[in-house]
Amino acid sequence: MHFIDEMAAAAVRVPTFNLAFLPRFAAMSEEAFKAFAESKPLRREFMLAMGRTGFPQKTMDEALARLRRTYERMDSEIAKSGGPWLLGVDLSLADVMLMPAIVRMADLGRSSDWRDLPRVERWYEAIAAHSAFAPTYYAGSLLTERFPHLRETGLS
Numbered sequence: 001m002h003f004i005d006e007m008a009a010a011a012v013r014v015p016t017f018n019l020a021f022l023p024r025f026a027a028m029s030e031e032a033f034k035a036f037a038e039s040k041p042l043r044r045e046f047m048l049a050m051g052r053t054g055f056p057q058k059t060m061d062e063a064l065a066r067l068r069r070t071y072e073r074m075d076s077e078i079a080k081s082g083g084p085w086l087l088g089v090d091l092s093l094a095d096v097m098l099m100p101a102i103v104r105m106a107d108l109g110r111s112s113d114w115r116d117l118p119r120v121e122r123w124y125e126a127i128a129a130h131s132a133f134a135p136t137y138y139a140g141s142l143l144t145e146r147f148p149h150l151r152e153t154g155l156s
């Protein structure tokens with residue numbers, strides 16, 4: 001769980017902001033953007049670091065590399081457990097904790113990032129088919145449903 005918190009959960013924020021939210025922020029004046037960032041005390045520093053032009057490519061590459069390490073670790077754990085889930089035949093807290101980051105990356109049009117890892121691909125298909133998936137990702141909760149520029153590459 002510590003790995004998930006430090007890697008996937010932390011890393012997914014950079015591509016989310018750069019790929020989904022940046023067009024909105026880029027259209028704001030500097031003053032409006034700063035006021036918006038100040039109104040978000042939990043994300044203020046993160047947003048101000050991103051600015052209206054987004055995180056630098058180096059930061060994006062580092063986040064994607066941390067996510068890649070997550071996919072590779074998932075693949076390894078599924079192989080060790082026999083799958084289909086990370087720890088074997090039963091869905092675990094680890095699967096549930098990973099779900100938001102992996103679904104977010106798919107929603108951002110980045111599911112090809114794990115296409116060379118068939119166990120992760122099958123994991124994603126299994127989590128998307130699980131009975132808890134639809135109520136978790138209810139209508140309007142995915143970024144592709146709220147940001148039209150993502151619809152060409154995301155889940156929708």
